Amino acid sequence: MTKEQKALYQEANALKDILIKTLSGRKFKLDCGHHITFGHYLGNDITIYNGKEFKVICSQCGH
Numbered sequence: 001m002t003k004e005q006k007a008l009y010q011e012a013n014a015l016k017d018i019l020i021k022t023l024s025g026r027k028f029k030l031d032c033g034h035h036i037t038f039g040h041y042l043g044n045d046i047t048i049y050n051g052k053e054f055k056v057i058c059s060q061c062g063h
């Protein structure tokens, strides 16, 4: 990876800031049919399949 390419990548904390600000307290139905409440300590973990369109499922269904 070149220095210019490397510079395009932000730190993980920047991603977490976006997730916390956007998702905290919100509830969703996932593609697998399970539910998630973000920012809840007992909430499901999720797996995000990357690509042109995201597919989001809980980590229990993510294998």
Ligand SMILES: [Zn+2]
Pocket: 030, 032, 033, 034, 057, 058, 059, 060, 061
């Ligand atoms: Zn699931």
